[in-house]
Structure formats: C-alpha cells, structure tokens
Amino acid sequence: MLFWVPAILRIVGVFLVSAVLAYFFGAIAGLVASIVALCAILTIQLGYLQHLNAWLDHPDSAKLPDGWGAWTDVFSRLYRLRRSDEKHQVELTEWLARFRQAMTLLPDGVVIMDDVLFLEWCNPAAERHLGLQNERDKGMRVTNLIRNPDFMDYIILGRYEQPLTLALKDRKLIMQIIPFENRRQILVTHDATESERIEMMRRDFIANASHELRTPLTVINGFLEIALMQPNLDARTRTSHLTLMTEQGQRMQNLVEDMLTLTRLESIDFPMRPERVNIPTLLEQIRREVEALSAGKHVITLDIDGPDIRGSTDELRSAFSNLASNAVRYTPAGGTIAISWRVGIAGPVFAVQDSGIGIRPEHISRLTERFYRVDKSRSRETKGTGLGLAIVKHVLLRHTAVLAIESAPGQGSLFKVKFPATAVWL
Structure with a gap:
C-alpha cells in the first residue's frame, strides 16, 4: 500500500497539471504536457533500472544510488541486504580461516574430498602421512595419489564404519573415511607408529622381565623341591644349595629394585629436587x-x-x-x-x-x-x-x-x- 500511494499521487499530479494547461492553453497543450511528464517519469524509472542492473552485475554496496520516490526504499533495502551479506561473508571467511588453522594444528591428518574422491583440501599432517601436497594435488583423485592395494580395497568395499590400518611410507597409519553433507567425504589419518613402538617396548619389557624373574625362581624352586624330597641331604650340599638360592634371590631383588628405580625416574609424580x-x-x-x-x-x-x-x-x-x-x-x-x-x-x-x-x-x-x-x-x-x-x-x-x-x-x-x-x- 505504501508503494502505490506515492505512485498514484504522482500520476494524479501529472493529470492535474495537464488539465490546468489544457484549460488555459488548449487540449493539445495539456495532452503534450502529460505525455512529456509521463515520458520523463518513465525515463527516470528506466535510469534507475539501468543502475540496478549495473549494480547486480557488480554488487558493491558503496556504488548504490540514493534513488527517488519508491526507488529510495528499494535501494535502501538492497543496501541493508548487501551490508548484511558482506558482514556474513567476513564472518564466514574468519570462521573458515580459524577452521583451517585448527585443522593445520591437528596432529591427525584431514583430507576433504568430493563424492568421487577428488582432493579439495588437506592439512599438513595429511601431507606428511600420505605424501600429498595440497597446492599440487588439489583436484586430483585420491586413489591416484595413494597407491596402496589395501586402501583401494577399503574404497571399493565402502565399509567406512571400520577404520583401516595401513603401513605406508615407514609409518603405521589408522585411516577412516567419514561421509558428510551430500557430496563430501573426510579422510582422517592417525599416525600410530609411536604408539605401536611404545606398545612393542611394553610387550618386550614384560617378556624380558618375566624371563629374568623366571630363571632365578626356577633355580630356587628346584632346590626347594630337592630339599623336600631329600630331607637328609648332607650339610655341605645343603649349604651349597642355600648359597645358590641366596644368590638367585639377591638377583631377583636387584632386578625388582632396578625396575622400581626406572619407574620412579619416569614418573612425573617424583620430580627431581636439585x-x-x-x-x-x-x-x-x-x-x-x-x-x-x-x-x-x-x-x-x-x-x-x-x-x-x-x-x-x-x-x-x-x-x-x-x-x-x-x-x-x-x-x-x-x-x-x-x-x-x-x-x-x-x-x-x-x-x-x-x-x-x-x-x-x-x-x-x-x-x-x-x-x-x-x-x-x-x-x-x-x-x-x-x-x-x-x-x-x-x-x-x-x-x-x-x-x-x-x-x-x-x-x-x-x-x-x-x-x-x-x-x-x-
């Protein structure tokens, strides 16, 4: 309603002026005046349309004209929409920069792909894990960049709910593809090389400690069985057995003490007091x-x-x-x-x-x-x-x-x- 009232008032004004001119100068003069006035209004409207068309081609909020009549409200609304859009773009750019910075700092690799596995972006960890280069490989198919039979089988089978453990470039990687949106997929890689090494050291430590303890225990148990089965052993033999048992017991004690010392040295609960x-x-x-x-x-x-x-x-x-x-x-x-x-x-x-x-x-x-x-x-x-x-x-x-x-x-x-x-x- 607010749009039509000014427009109708302008048209009524044109006809009133034309009627006055017709009254004083004749009907032809009034008609000509009305046509000229309508053409002028039309020209102004077309001019604003041309400005609007040019602005839509290059939507820069600073280039919007002030407008006249109804165009004032139109351009004002477009200006507010454009400013809001620019603000949202700035916020989106900031969030995207923060996201990429966060992804860059992650220890795990992140590769963003489309639905046909073309590389869109990857973080530095993924570059190290998979031998990729974001700038060089962007737009290339990931299966052409990661040439590994197990990875290919993982892609073909499409069982992405389970991670894939892969030996690649002297690393042990745990990889998983996570679909998101309609046409995007994320490949996440975790370097488990150090964890595997620590786990292997733990297993070796337990195995070695068990072996080191088993040997003296075997000796002690053996002599105890002899003592039980032969209670009348001569004093010299019994003394020899007891000596050996004492030595093996001392060996076990030394081993346990060294293990406890190592544990204390590695623990953050026992800081050094200079x-x-x-x-x-x-x-x-x-x-x-x-x-x-x-x-x-x-x-x-x-x-x-x-x-x-x-x-x-x-x-x-x-x-x-x-x-x-x-x-x-x-x-x-x-x-x-x-x-x-x-x-x-x-x-x-x-x-x-x-x-x-x-x-x-x-x-x-x-x-x-x-x-x-x-x-x-x-x-x-x-x-x-x-x-x-x-x-x-x-x-x-x-x-x-x-x-x-x-x-x-x-x-x-x-x-x-x-x-x-x-x-x-x-």
Missing part, C-alpha cells in the same frame, strides 16, 4: 665401591678437576656407579679403569675409560635399551640386571645431560656424561 652435589665426595665413594667390586684385579684411578653441580646426589650416584661398575665387569683382570671429572668445552664431563673387551659399533646405539645385552652369557657371569644403562639414560635426561659412548672390540670403551654449563653450582 641440590648441591659434592663431586669429590661422591666420586670418592664410587671409587671405593668399584675397588671393592674389583677385589684388587684392576688398576683404578680417579682424577677430579671440576666444580660441583646442581642435581640429585642419589640419582647421580646411581648413574655414575653403574658406569664405573660396568667397566669393572667387562674389563679382564689386570686391566685399567680411569674415572675422571673435568670441565669440558660446553660444561662439566664425567668419564669412565677402561681397557676392557670393547663393544661392536652395531650395539652402541642400543645399549641404553632395557634388558638389551651384547653377550647374554657374559651378562649372567657378571650378574647384571640389564637395566643399568637404562637407569643411566633416564637419570641424565632429568639432569639435561647426554651420554656419549666410544668403543671398539678389544680396545676398551669410553663413556662420557656431558653436563650443560648451567648445571654448575655457582
């Missing part, structure tokens, strides 16, 4: 322990020329003692063992050098693994638990120190613990 570590006193204690273990079979020297450091005395005693006692165990009688504490280029360095049997290069990188043994028969002779260097590794991690190993078969070994300069007690 204190001043009196290096001369600590290393003198370790020298006496090593001399007692050697029983005079080795030449042992100690050289201290460095500062005290910040750390845990008990933990460092455990680490340094493990390195020094290993040198005794794997050095034949008559060999030399040199323990030293000096200031290196980057900070203090604890070193244990021996003239022992040495280690082959392929074993060095695995020495700090739990229960890893270079020579299992010799490990039984030395009565080690197989956890000593693993404990050393975790102690050094808590002290931001690193372990460096130099060794060659028949030429002895050199174990260095390098501390940062910030570890020095000032």
Whole structure:
C-alpha cells in the first residue's frame, strides 16, 4: 500500500497539471504536457533500472544510488541486504580461516574430498602421512595419489564404519573415511607408529622381565623341591644349595629394585629436587665401591678437576656407579679403569675409560635399551640386571645431560656424561 500511494499521487499530479494547461492553453497543450511528464517519469524509472542492473552485475554496496520516490526504499533495502551479506561473508571467511588453522594444528591428518574422491583440501599432517601436497594435488583423485592395494580395497568395499590400518611410507597409519553433507567425504589419518613402538617396548619389557624373574625362581624352586624330597641331604650340599638360592634371590631383588628405580625416574609424580652435589665426595665413594667390586684385579684411578653441580646426589650416584661398575665387569683382570671429572668445552664431563673387551659399533646405539645385552652369557657371569644403562639414560635426561659412548672390540670403551654449563653450582 505504501508503494502505490506515492505512485498514484504522482500520476494524479501529472493529470492535474495537464488539465490546468489544457484549460488555459488548449487540449493539445495539456495532452503534450502529460505525455512529456509521463515520458520523463518513465525515463527516470528506466535510469534507475539501468543502475540496478549495473549494480547486480557488480554488487558493491558503496556504488548504490540514493534513488527517488519508491526507488529510495528499494535501494535502501538492497543496501541493508548487501551490508548484511558482506558482514556474513567476513564472518564466514574468519570462521573458515580459524577452521583451517585448527585443522593445520591437528596432529591427525584431514583430507576433504568430493563424492568421487577428488582432493579439495588437506592439512599438513595429511601431507606428511600420505605424501600429498595440497597446492599440487588439489583436484586430483585420491586413489591416484595413494597407491596402496589395501586402501583401494577399503574404497571399493565402502565399509567406512571400520577404520583401516595401513603401513605406508615407514609409518603405521589408522585411516577412516567419514561421509558428510551430500557430496563430501573426510579422510582422517592417525599416525600410530609411536604408539605401536611404545606398545612393542611394553610387550618386550614384560617378556624380558618375566624371563629374568623366571630363571632365578626356577633355580630356587628346584632346590626347594630337592630339599623336600631329600630331607637328609648332607650339610655341605645343603649349604651349597642355600648359597645358590641366596644368590638367585639377591638377583631377583636387584632386578625388582632396578625396575622400581626406572619407574620412579619416569614418573612425573617424583620430580627431581636439585641440590648441591659434592663431586669429590661422591666420586670418592664410587671409587671405593668399584675397588671393592674389583677385589684388587684392576688398576683404578680417579682424577677430579671440576666444580660441583646442581642435581640429585642419589640419582647421580646411581648413574655414575653403574658406569664405573660396568667397566669393572667387562674389563679382564689386570686391566685399567680411569674415572675422571673435568670441565669440558660446553660444561662439566664425567668419564669412565677402561681397557676392557670393547663393544661392536652395531650395539652402541642400543645399549641404553632395557634388558638389551651384547653377550647374554657374559651378562649372567657378571650378574647384571640389564637395566643399568637404562637407569643411566633416564637419570641424565632429568639432569639435561647426554651420554656419549666410544668403543671398539678389544680396545676398551669410553663413556662420557656431558653436563650443560648451567648445571654448575655457582
């Protein structure tokens, strides 16, 4: 109604003016005046239509004319609609940028595809997992980019409710396709390589621990059965059995204590409490322990020329003692063992050098693994638990120190613990 009232008033006005002109100047003059006025109105309307058409081709809100008559309201509404649309576009652009940023930071891979598996977008994690490049591969079929028979079977069967476990590019990936909207699909990838490695380490640890405990338990149970079946054993044999049982019991106790130590070192519930570590006193204690273990079979020297450091005395005693006692165990009688504490280029360095049997290069990188043994028969002779260097590794991690190993078969070994300069007690 608001639209027609002004329009009717304009037309009535034109006819009134034409009637007045006809009254004073004749009917022809009035008719001509009405035609001219109507043509002018029509021309104005067509002009505004042309402006509207041009604006629709390039809908920029700043270019809308003010309008006249009914066009004022039309252009005003279009202006408000355009401003609202521009605001929504800005918000949508911001949300899209946030979405892509969030997807970029995700540790899992995300690949967005259409209904025929053409790549539309992927995040950096998916690029690493699948060897894709978003800019290069956009618009290409994913099955042409991921050439794997198991993946192809997964696509063909279309059983997307179950994830697919796939070995791809030295990774173990868990993949799943999730349909969304009418013509879109999301491929999600999760790198389970590290989880699988940790799970394998857990299984190996349990298996090795069980094996290490089973051996002494077998010995103890065997002697107990003999004692039950032969109650009249002579005193010498009984004493020999008890001695062996005590040794095996001590072996189990040492193993359990080392396992508990490892658990404590790895736990966040037992943070290190730094204190001043009196290096001369600590290393003198370790020298006496090593001399007692050697029983005079080795030449042992100690050289201290460095500062005290910040750390845990008990933990460092455990680490340094493990390195020094290993040198005794794997050095034949008559060999030399040199323990030293000096200031290196980057900070203090604890070193244990021996003239022992040495280690082959392929074993060095695995020495700090739990229960890893270079020579299992010799490990039984030395009565080690197989956890000593693993404990050393975790102690050094808590002290931001690193372990460096130099060794060659028949030429002895050199174990260095390098501390940062910030570890020095000032």
